Amino acid sequence: MADAIKIDFNKMDGLVPGIVQDAKTNEVLMLGFLNEESYNKSLESGFVTFWSRTRSKLWMKGETSGNRLKIVSTATDCDTDALLFKVDVEGDGLVCHEGTVSCFTKDIAKEQK
Numbered sequence: 047m048a049d050a051i052k053i054d055f056n057k058m059d060g061l062v063p064g065i066v067q068d069a070k071t072n073e074v075l076m077l078g079f080l081n082e083e084s085y086n087k088s089l090e091s092g093f094v095t096f097w098s099r100t101r102s103k104l105w106m107k108g109e110t111s112g113n114r115l116k117i118v119s120t121a122t123d124c125d126t127d128a129l130l131f132k133v134d135v136e137g138d139g140l141v142c143h144e145g146t147v148s149c150f151t152k153d154i155a156k157e158q159k
Contacts, residue, residue, distance in 0.1 A: 054127040055082050062127055066094060066107075066141070069118040069132040075141045076149040078107070080129065092117050094131050112137035 055062055061079045068075055078096035080088065084104050087095040091106070094115040098105040108114030115133040122129055135141060142149040 051122060051126060053082075053085060053122060053129065054125065057127050061097060061099075062129055064094065064096065064129040064131060066115055066131050066133055069134055073148055074150055075133070075135070075147065076107075085129070088117065088131075089120070094133060107141070108137060111140075113139065113141055115141070
């Protein structure tokens with residue numbers, strides 16, 4: 047039996063970035079941060095749970111909006127200090143608090159030289 051992969055929570059003061067991607071479309075939906083507690087809660091519950099850096103508490107995405115992120119698969123990068131969650135979005139599918147599917151909607155213009 048293979049050893050469980052240990053996520054490195056030490057590099058960023060106990061946090062790791064968690065990228066959320068739609069399992070069907072592969073669209074990147076959002077980025078949040080997890081500590082060891084929220085990571086374990088995510089794995090136990092089957093829904094992505096973040097650590098709120100502003101409120102200093104666990105935060106399950108969609109607990110009030112209904113747009114919960116049901117985990118289809120979880121992976122880590124080669125340094126084991128970042129997570130990728132492929133998810134099915136419950137509810138109306140609007141993950142961003144601004145009412146869009148993805149939080150990544152603000153294009154940055156390329157500087158002209």
